[in-house]
Amino acid sequence: MRTKRILTPASPLAIATLTIGLLTIGLSGCDSGVKEMSDDEVPPMASIEIPIGVVVALTGHHAEPYGLPMQRGFELALEEINNLGEVKLSFITVDDMSTPDGAEAAVRHLVNQNVPAIVGLAISTHLKQAAPIAQENEVIAFSSVSSASGLGAIGGFVFRTSLVTDVSIPDGVIATREILDYEEVATIYDEVDVYSTSSNEVLRSVLGENGVEILIEEAFKTGDTEFSEQLTRIAAKNPDALFISALSQEIAGILAQTAELDFPETIQIIAPDLTMSEVQKAGHGAEGAIGFIGWSSMSDAPGNRAFVQKYRAQYGIEPEPWAAQSYATLHVLANAIKTAQSADATAIRDALAQTTDFPSNLGKLGRFSFNPDGDALYDQILVVVRDGELEFLD
Incomplete structure (x- = not known):
């Protein structure tokens, strides 16, 4: 039996919920936990808080297998990113209610909130319906789970973490x-x-x-x-x-x-x-x-073991692949914001498109890149079920 290491967050994640039409919207954010610096020492992008839209299924058919693990992965990454002190992010989280129409309504709401980027959008059917709205308004739609081929053709503001x-x-x-x-x-x-x-x-x-x-x-x-x-x-x-x-x-x-x-x-x-x-x-x-x-808790990809340990300590359960991919998604996005040194969606999009061999917790080697369509490239993992557990397929 593995011994759980207790991880104490720098500050608790506050979540507020309000109802807008048929949507349930949760606002979540956490303090950066970075000790005070002089004005000269504060990185430029850490002096402003950038709101990021999060579209996940909190209710309905897709909540338990996809939405809730994704939310946990995003929250864990948010805490780490803000504690690093190079960029500061906050979340506006919207329940897509496990439907394509819910995803579309969520994206429309977040576009009106002037977020530069929206993450989540798990199901390819949902992304196909909702991403064109983000593209039309030049807002990044960065799906951490969708993997149907061809959706990158929606436009240059659409990115995906899963291997298509x-x-x-x-x-x-x-x-x-x-x-x-x-x-x-x-x-x-x-x-x-x-x-x-x-x-x-x-x-x-x-x-x-x-x-x-x-x-x-x-x-x-x-x-x-x-x-x-x-x-x-x-x-x-x-x-x-x-x-x-x-x-x-x-x-x-x-x-x-x-x-x-x-x-x-x-x-x-x-x-x-x-x-x-x-x-x-x-x-x-x-x-x-x-x-x-695309992900396994057994992988030696950079930072993967630390992610697994933190997830177990934070939530008391084993991490799910969709949590791991959402965790990686937010880190890739934060790196693009840091590279762009801008909260402008177009500048962030351009930095995302140039992402090459970014160290991540995905695949066996963890080298994350985008192809010209905004789809992820990294090595995948073959697994087989033996005695009720997933093992590497040699």
Whole structure:
């Protein structure tokens, strides 16, 4: 058992909540905790407080798997950044209520608050609807979780921390096929979710390019809880592997039902964004499943062990990938503000676009960069479920 180290924050995070229309808005901020300096010693960007918009799901379907971990990651990073004393940030946090319309309304509200940047916007379907509003108003929309391909084309103010599907899927397929040597596969995907359809489309292309035949494709809709008919048809085809393209709740449900249906153990299950949340919910159904992910608590990326220790001490739980990615997002944004020496959105955007090999807690090596579309580049991690735990897939 690991011994938890007690971390005492420089000051508690204050959260105020008010209602605007159908939105619940929480304002949060914390003191920098930096000892007093003379006017000559204070870095220019530490003398002003820059409001950052945060759009996360605090209620609804996506709150538990995505929104609440993201909020914790942002808050932990905010405390660290302000304590460093080089820039000073505060949050205006808006609940997107787990809907695309909620995300759009949240972004419109934050644009009216004159924030230079908005972080969060987890779900690709939400980002697709809400990011054009930020782009039109020249406000940065920096998603810490969205990974559907092509959304960077919305415009130069859109950035993402997750590895997008047209980066992660090809690398994952090549790596897993070298290990498993599969020739015939099946796919199952959410036909209404933008990320899931993007993942399945990229899979279809990459598998074909590598000579792998897709025997059957099955679909469902976000919120479905019954997958037995699709899984039964897949089992009848007896593929070498099954690829799952879905959001957290549905991944867990599909994995759990493979155990209930006595799904053939000869069919290797691969879920690209597999996390411990789905593993724990799925129980025995997750055993042996493989994922390719952007963050692991086991990684030796710069600062990752310190992040894991601080998170455990602050919240009393193990850090989730979406918390880790949100933590990295705010540090990348703060570095761009420091580089730009400006609170102007265009200046920050230009500094973000030039981010190269920034030390982060993501991937195995932690070298974070952006491609020309504002999508993140770093090495991803292959994992497998063994005895209910995620381990590196060698």
